[in-house]
Amino acid sequence: MSTIALPAPRARRRRPPWLRGGALIGVISVLVWAIVALTLPLWTPFDPTAPAGPRLMSPSWDHLMGTDALGRDVFTRALWGSRTSLPIALIVIVFSVILGTIVGAAAGFLGGWIDAVLMRFVDITMAFPPILLAMAITSSLGPGVRNALIAMVLVWWPIYARLLRAQVIAVRQREYVESAEAIGAPRFLILRRYVLPMAYTPVLVNATMDFGQVVLLTASLSFIGLGARPPSAEWGAMITEGAVSFYDWWIAAAPGIAIILVVLAFNFIGDALRDSFDVKEIAR
């Protein structure tokens, strides 16, 4: 009996969900923005804070998005904004996730009164519309980028605490965790080695989806006058400047388009993540 070698059916290679369709566009544009933000000082011909030509010139080949009231190149400044907004958003998300992880893990793993106290605190913080609480905290601490950043972290972390707590509680009841407890593994080890790795996916997915919202919130706070102040090339602050000289539309248009491109990119990624992980969206 001869054996017939069947050609193995070629596995249809499917790209992971975050590299398909809209998400691919999102990932690519985020990468482009990241490269721009990192390398911009190397290749931009203009200084974002010094005059580069005549004042209030409309868009031309020399100045792609024109110049502003001080003769600064608007296109350069709009790109330069990514060097402020993207790091701020990253810091806010990272610190919120860290804080949320600590609180959520403590609440879910320890349970009892610690859980009750921590979660009540989370509930109360989440009862505020984020922008109002952020405005109150920022104006209380004093306007400025650093304080706006602190305010945003204070507003943003509870969502991750709540997400992680629910996951930790679910994972804790799995049998392998019970057996780890049965053989007497130290509690902290159980939490770190066995529970957290299985519990943090929704937090990371949500953190990615929230990135765009944090960029928006940063710009909004600056626009109100609580974040970055006008001389700096921050998108919200630039729009404030543009709002003053209404008829020179390009000054406000450029940073706005930059915001949209970044936020849209993250929302594209977020949509794909939501579809593939089936994460329940939480209202912000």
Added chain:
Amino acid sequence: MPFLLLGIATIVFIVSRLTHANPLVSIVGERNLNNETIVNAAKRRWGLDQSVPVHYVKYMQNLLRGDMGTSFTTRRPVLSDLWDRLPATLELTFVALFIGVVIGVGLGVLAARKRNTIIDHAARFIALMGSSLPAFWAGLIVLYVFYSKLGWFPGPGRLDPRTTAPDKITGFFTVDSLLHGDFALFRQSVGHLIMPASILGWGVVGIVTRLVRASLLDEFSMEYVRVARAMGLRERTVVNTHAMRNALLPTITIVAFAFAFLITGAVLTETVFSWPGVGSYAVEASRKLDFPAIIGVTILGGVAFLVTNLISDVAYAIADPRIRLS
């Protein structure tokens, strides 16, 4: 619920205590800071010479009586400031919510029925734009194009300059002008509403479209829909009378869902359109470090959030017979 209210008030109190800024600056002004008599009088007048726990107890007592203190800048009780400005915000958000829900449900249904077609992609893109657009920027652009360039819509504010507002009945200019039978004023106030409400509503479209599309697709995969189709019912009947009834249930919770968004949007949209509502009040207050006003708005925001959540829970229970209030 009462516990949450207490918590909201406490958090706001703590936040207001984080400050290093000297509220005296905004009360007496920079020039009088060195004048000891004026400073001491101001301290006594505004209770700044007392300790923090005393402040807390007094603050709570006053809140219970509905007293949120007096604004440093308007020199009026914060509560009456808020009360005067609330109708403007409510009118704007109601219209925006209406626009957002109508268009959002429409787009969501369209996207779900034409899944993975160009129509679906277009609808989802419009929705995504809604949640990616900075409301304050969109407001500026729209004002520039449709007001100063094309002149299709009136400019910022609730009414044209030098127009007297209708006598206050509800505080909604559209409703009040109708009640007074003043149709010219009605048209004017509607005209002023269109741009800000559309900008604000676009964000709601983003939320609603996604939710309606997802829940309708969920229903399409259910057996009862397959049965209905197998029975040879027209697609329109299947969608409208069978799937839609179940798919729209989660949309009821949209009120609570969209609320945080609406507040954020209202704060920014009102600022751009000089809309004399609670949102622009909050911005003015935080620019001038007017703490009683900031505190008042923040508490109002928290309470409004609780109320909308409650309303949407109750509405859900009424709409869905499977859920009954316990």
